[in-house]
Amino acid sequence: MKPGFTINRSQLDGIDAFLRVAHRRSFTAAARDLGVSPSAISQTIRQLEERVGVPLLMRTTRSVGLTQAGELFLEQALPGMETLQSAFEAARNLGERPAGLLRINLPRAVMPHLIEPALAGFTAAYPDIELELFAEDNLIDLAEAGFDAGIRPGEMLQADMVAVRLTEPFRLVVVGTPDYFSRHGHPQLPSELNRHRCVRLRGASGALANWDFVDGNRTIDVAVKGPVIVNDYAVQITIARTGVALAHVAEPNVIGLIEEGVLETTLDEYAIRTDGLFLYYPSRAQVMPKLRAFIDFVRAGLPPRSGRSLITRADGSQ
Helix, strand or coil, X not given: CCCCCCCCHXXXXXXXXXXXXXXXXXXXXXXXXXXXXXXXXXXXHHHHHHHHCCCCEEECCCCEEECHHHHHHHHHHHHHHHHHHHHHHHHHHHHHCCCEEEEEEECCCHHHHHHHHHHHHHHHHCCCEEEEEEECCCCCCHHHHCCCEXXXXXXXXXXCCEEEECCCCCEEEEEECHHHHHHHCCCCCHHHHXXXXXXXXXXXXXXXXXXXXXXXXXXXEECCCCCEEECXXXXXXXXXXXXXXXXXXXHHHHHHHHHCCCCEEECHHHEEEXXXXXXXXXXXXXXXXXXXXXXXXXXXXXXXXXXXCCXXXXXXXX
């Protein structure tokens, strides 16, 4: 098809009726198949012939045949109509069962802690779904970028999004190794972080992210300093584990390291609390079975990892 070429809707009118008459060689039989009257079929074919500009059928009192133009029209139109019918069937099948490509946009840090535990169970349960996980930290327009859904903190979502909770609210905590704190001490106030070595995170916009805290109803924004700048959320944890600097991260992502004594928290009384993570999508009317299957699977609760899970189960337990 030529670029920019369009077919007027009226040009397609009557083609199905013509193909049916050509197959059955009878206006009466074709009308019965299509649930209309023979006169309606005849009128539809006549209008099609007027648009084409030549007779397509030869009519007698006893039979119906094809003209040479009709034979050519049938030869060209039948494969196109079969392809169009296949397109309708393929689209209808995707709307009736969980199948096809499911594209989810999510932050990099979510991958190992939230999605990895789900992969084996979900892919085994829905073998006809091809799951694409696209990790990026900046918030994007799902529809424009061609994604079925995204995962982000609740405070980042627009009001017109349909949101499904994945985790309970959690804190953003400052962590460091016991060795770091033995050498540099614990800050007593967020402002004292200016005297500490901190991992800085460069966001998708190119700007360095400040560390946010809360003191009662007052929000505190600290522009930290430090020897390392990264552009990946999870790498902050790796840097903190080396004892080189402190990191400001989601508590669920480091809870295991804290319990093992690898990391310690500080400034807990000033830790800001997020709304938690949500799976979100533009409209309930646009939910295909493949996305509904993913939502239901997540809401039922993902398998725990290392004895803990970031996912809230259907009964509210962890």
